[in-house]
Amino acid sequence: MPKTKSLLITGGAGFIGSHLCIHLVEKYPDYHVVNLDKLTYAGNLENLKPIENCQNYTFVKGDITDAETIRRLFEKYDFSGVFHLAAESHVDRSIESPNEFAMTNVLGTLNLLNAARVQWGEKTEGKMFYHISTDEVYGSLGDTGLFREDTPYDPRSPYSASKASSDHFVRAYYHTYGLPVVISNCSNNYGPLQFPEKLIPLVINNILQKRELPVYGDGKNVRDWLYVSDHISAMDLIFHKGKAGETYNIGGDNEMQNIELVRNLCDITDELLGREKGFARSLITFVKDRPGHDRRYAIDAGKIKKTLGWAPATSATEGLRSTVNWYLNNQDWLNRVTSGAYKKYYEKFYGS
Numbered sequence: 001m002p003k004t005k006s007l008l009i010t011g012g013a014g015f016i017g018s019h020l021c022i023h024l025v026e027k028y029p030d031y032h033v034v035n036l037d038k039l040t041y042a043g044n045l046e047n048l049k050p051i052e053n054c055q056n057y058t059f060v061k062g063d064i065t066d067a068e069t070i071r072r073l074f075e076k077y078d079f080s081g082v083f084h085l086a087a088e089s090h091v092d093r094s095i096e097s098p099n100e101f102a103m104t105n106v107l108g109t110l111n112l113l114n115a116a117r118v119q120w121g122e123k124t125e126g127k128m129f130y131h132i133s134t135d136e137v138y139g140s141l142g143d144t145g146l147f148r149e150d151t152p153y154d155p156r157s158p159y160s161a162s163k164a165s166s167d168h169f170v171r172a173y174y175h176t177y178g179l180p181v182v183i184s185n186c187s188n189n190y191g192p193l194q195f196p197e198k199l200i201p202l203v204i205n206n207i208l209q210k211r212e213l214p215v216y217g218d219g220k221n222v223r224d225w226l227y228v229s230d231h232i233s234a235m236d237l238i239f240h241k242g243k244a245g246e247t248y249n250i251g252g253d254n255e256m257q258n259i260e261l262v263r264n265l266c267d268i269t270d271e272l273l274g275r276e277k278g279f280a281r282s283l284i285t286f287v288k289d290r291p292g293h294d295r296r297y298a299i300d301a302g303k304i305k306k307t308l309g310w311a312p313a314t315s316a317t318e319g320l321r322s323t324v325n326w327y328l329n330n331q332d333w334l335n336r337v338t339s340g341a342y343k344k345y346y347e348k349f350y351g352s
């Protein structure tokens with residue numbers, strides 16, 4: 001089949017990126033999807049098994065901080081679109097190693113912007129550079145209020161500072177060079193294939209292992225949770241229908257305190273494992289708070305709903321249940337990703 005678009009996905013072996021690659025490869029057989037990923041601890045080619053032999057899919061192992069690799073890739077594949085997801089993405093790791101976050105998230109983004117600018121030149125018709133960002137750039141909310149697209153940036157962790165910086169560069173390339181860019185800032189994703197350093201898979205894995213469930217501080221920090229396939233449907237719409245130069249906030253209208261979420265996961269997991277009710281809750285342990293821990297994130301997703309007709313399709317009840325189910329049915333996957341490097345990291349942060 002002749003290819004109508006050549007797309008670069010960065011970070012396509014990570015949690016969200018692998019769902020996106022599978023979606024694009026299966027839905028658009030006339031697109032050629034090139035997945036560029038460094039395969040850090042968070043990248044896992046096993047996630048891409050369903051498409052690894054598809055003729056419209058190519059995996060390239062490479063680092064976005066390497067400008068020459070990026071330049072050659074643009075030259076070889078003549079991309080008309082970019083979905084840029086590659087990033088160091090875990091707040092706790094950013095507190096330990098901020099420089100790595102600046103390198104990948106800021107410098108890596110600049111390398112991609114430069115390569116797109118050189119390759120596309122004045123011929124920007126039909127081209128789009130889509131930068132995938134986070135709601136964390138807006139900082140921390142009190143008990144009320146929502147992040148809107150015009151909320152001033154106020155990042156507080158090295159992770160969110162690096163994402164905020166990359167967002168600014170992406171906008172600067174639109175204004176200064178006329179590069180067609182679009183940005184989305186999304187709330188916390190959850191679902192299958194998420195690396196178990198993030199709260200939801202970490203809790204499910206620890207319940208399975210009968211290990212303590214570490215809840216930071218008083219457990220009353222609030223996050224807005226979005227099922228990953230709803231993020232993918234938003235990204236598909238933004239890439240195809242979004243307007244260059246615009247930003248879209250994406251959220252699940254699904255705010256939960258961490259402790260409420262953890263208790264919910266405990267009850268679902270006990271039920272699905274046939275364990276006595278209350279067993280998993282007894283593993284909950286309040287631990288030292290994360291430094292600079294943002295209190296509350298909440299999104300006003302009115303713009304994408306109104307202008308692009310997007311809405312999340314998965315309720316929290318449905319999404320959390322199917323997520324727990326997936327991890328319980330994929331314990332081999334969990335065991336493989338929690339061995340090796342992850343184990344060392346876990347021991348360093350949590351002690352055992």
Ligand code: NAD
Pocket residue numbers: 010011012013014015016017036037038039040041042043044062063064065084085086087088089090104108132133134135163185186187188189190195
């Ligand atoms: P992830 O950590 O699961 O995956 C990141 C991927 O990027 C990995 O496959 C990793 O190998 C790759 N990568 C890291 N450094 C690289 C480099 N230098 N060169 C090439 N590849 C590199 O992250 P995720 O949760 O899938 O998030 C993807 C994107 O979405 C990130 O940009 C993140 O900021 C953004 N985001 C995530 C969430 C969330 O809740 N997970 C929410 C909003 C936005």
Ligand code: TYD
Pocket residue numbers: 091092188197198199200202214215216221222223258290
């Ligand atoms: P996380 O999944 O790391 O996402 P983010 O920090 O990007 O929002 O954490 C979600 C929330 O859960 C956050 O408020 C921190 C908290 N948390 C814990 O209480 N215990 C944990 O072990 C982890 C990883 C997170």
